[in-house]
Amino acid sequence: xxxxxxxxxxxxxxxxxxxxxxxxxxxxxxxxxxxxxxxxxxxxxxxxxxxxxxxxxxxxxxxxxxxxxxxxxxxxxxxxxxxxxxxxxxxxxxxxxxxxxxxxxxxxxxxxxxxxxxxxxxxxxxxxxxxxxxxxxxxxxxxxxxxxxxxxxxxxxxxxxxxxxxxxxxxxxxxxxxxxxxxxxxxxxxxxxxxxxxxxxxxxxxxxxxxxxxxxxxxxxxxxxxxxxxxxxxxxxxxxxxxxxxxxxxxxxxxxxxxxxxxxxxxxxxxxxxxxxxxxxxxxxxxxxxxxxxxxxxxxxxxxxxxxxxxxxxxxxxxxxxxxxxxxxxxxxxxxxxxxxxxxxxxxxxxxxxxxxxxxxxxxxxxxxxxxxxxxxxxxxxx
DNA sequence: TACACCGGGGTCTGCCATGGCT
DNA sequence: AGCCATGGCAGACCCCGGTGTA
Numbered sequence: 481x482x483x484x485x486x487x488x489x490x491x492x493x494x495x496x497x498x499x500x501x502x503x504x505x506x507x508x509x510x511x512x513x514x515x516x517x518x519x520x521x522x523x524x525x526x527x528x529x530x531x532x533x534x535x536x537x538x539x540x541x542x543x544x545x546x547x548x549x550x551x552x553x554x555x556x557x558x559x560x561x562x563x564x565x566x567x568x569x570x571x572x573x574x575x576x577x578x579x580x581x582x583x584x585x586x587x588x589x590x591x592x593x594x595x596x597x598x599x600x601x602x603x604x605x606x607x608x609x610x611x612x613x614x615x616x617x618x619x620x621x622x623x624x625x626x627x628x629x630x631x632x633x634x635x636x637x638x639x640x641x642x643x644x645x646x647x648x649x650x651x652x653x654x655x656x657x658x659x660x661x662x663x664x665x666x667x668x669x670x671x672x673x674x675x676x677x678x679x680x681x682x683x684x685x686x687x688x689x690x691x692x693x694x695x696x697x698x699x700x701x702x703x704x705x706x707x708x709x710x711x712x713x714x715x716x717x718x719x720x721x722x723x724x725x726x727x728x729x730x731x732x733x734x735x736x737x738x739x740x741x742x743x744x745x746x747x748x749x750x751x752x753x754x755x756x757x758x759x760x761x762x763x764x765x766x767x768x769x770x771x772x773x774x775x776x777x778x779x780x781x782x783x784x785x786x787x788x789x790x791x792x793x794x795x796x797x798x799x800x801x802x803x804x805x806x807x808x809x810x811x812x813x814x815x816x817x818x819x820x821x822x823x824x825x826x827x828x829x830x831x832x833x834x835x836x837x838x839x840x841x842x843x844x845x846x847x848x849x850x851x852x853x854x855x856x857x858x859x860x861x862x863x
Numbered sequence: 864t865a866c867a868c869c870g871g872g873g874t875c876t877g878c879c880a881t882g883g884c885t
Numbered sequence: 886a887g888c889c890a891t892g893g894c895a896g897a898c899c900c901c902g903g904t905g906t907a
Contacts (some may be wrong), residue, residue, distance in 0.1 A: 533887095559888050592875080594889080625875070627876060634890070663874060671891070702893055740870085749895065753904055756897090814869090816898060843867065845872085850899045856864090 485528040531843070533562040542568050543596075547586035547656050553593040568596040574603045574623075578617045592628035598635065600860040605637045609644065612763050613654070613661050630665035642672045642827055650679065651699050660706050667709040674709075681713045685720065689731040697739065706745035711747060718750040724758055727775050740781040750796065759789030767806045781813035794820050808842050826852065833859040 498574045539561060543550060546568065554561055569587065575585050589595055598606075634640065647657060660825050667675065682701055683694035691697050702708055708716070723745065724734060729823055738746070746754065757778070764774045778784050784792060795816050798808055809815065818826070825843055830837075833856065835844070845853060 507886085557888090562887090597889090629877070630875095637892085641907070659872090666876085669891080674892070704871095709877090710893090744898095748897075752895085752897070783898075787899095791897085812867090819899060822899080841867090846900095847866095850901080851866095 485737060490541065500648055517845075522691055527590055528719050533564070534675060535561045536563060536566075539563070539568070545590065546572060546589065547582060548593075549586070549590035554593070558595040563597065565595045567599055569799070570600045571596050571598065571603065574607075575601060575621070578607070578621055581623070584621070585846075588624060588628040591652070592632050595632040598632065602637065605608065606631075609637060609640050610646070613658055617663075623662060627665055630669060632668040633653065633666075639672055639776045640668050643668050643670070643675055645674060646672060646679075647702075650702070651695065652702065656703055660702075664701075664710055666704045670709060678709050678711075678713055681698060681716070686735070688793060689735045691735050697735070701743055701746075704739065705746060707747050708743070709777040715750065716746045718746060719746050719753055722750060722757075726754075727779050729779065733779065737779065737782060739753060744786055748786065753785055756785050756787075756789045756792075760792055763789070763793050764806075767796075767800075767804065769810070773810060774797075777810055782811065783817065787816075791820070792816065798823050798827070799845075802831075803835070804837050804842055808837065812843050812846070814842070815842055818845060829856055830859075833863060835859065 494507055499764075502513040540550060543553065543561075550561075560566070571589070575588070580588075607617075607620065611617075615619050644657065647660070652660075679698055680697045686697035701764070712823075720734070720738075723737070723742070725727060730739065734742075761771075761774050764777065765771075787795075795818075796806070796809060798820055799815065800806065815823070823845060828846070844852065847855060
């Protein structure tokens, strides 16, 4: 390449990557430097005319030395091991500077080998974007260690920045964003377009259901269910259809449900939610509940559809084995939020103080641990 | 003061398929 | 043809405590 060609190519690159549109006064020297480095990385990593190359021996040696599980890496992204140019040394240095230890770094590369193809500039830029959300490096390291793919899968930092701006524009607070980055980091590797699609779908849904504030509706759903943006609209759509039909809900009820306890239901696979509903309904019918009572049960207690039907059935049986009847469970379904183990242990303890569920109700079972222990102590004193 | 009611909080990746690019 | 980026899927709760009210 002649110097003139290089300059031309770089010109095109800067336009293509929209670096010229950076919203600052002109292009700062540091940024220009980053752009040049990115350009160099881009042309170095150009896989043009790649035929199936053999694995890069030097790279394999480097990775082995770092303690990377080569077998795992090969299984996950074999193409990376054949690359001539990689940046494993830069990545290691970078992560080490951020506080990651050897073992963590090896595990990250083993699980998401493509991480070693990211340039230092890319890594630094992405980190800075994350640092706008997190106070300390160690918080980010924890997430990268937990889910290297979520962090490294996208090479598009600009898209990440746009996603952050987009979610802010929906009225989500810094705290909401922090929670999303922590819990569902994949959201920020989604294309902006995909995230917009889900938001628009939810806004339209709100309008269809007769809601008068689509923006607030979306905000509420996202804060109630931070995973919503990593689900497909297809899944969310079919779950809403299912809820509408099987629970025979009015538009108003479904609006309330989705903004409250029912938001989590949108995560489930349509098959799972259907099987769960059918099995649980069967169980309740055997206990002489009417269809109307069953629908009311799930409407007032949507988590009943989230928990596996076996687990739900075990909890009900556990309560019925005591002196509790199904009517009481239908009246206070939240007792089913306790694990079977907690229920059993509480039922035992209450039997010892001769607690009468018929007179005193069953809501004592859903107390927090602290409150339950305090209440139990009192009951013991009264004996 | 005790309790019912209810909202909030933690938590979630690793794999496969596919379309686009070079 | 091979690789990359990205979409989508399966998987499957439990606990705490604030607050209004009787």
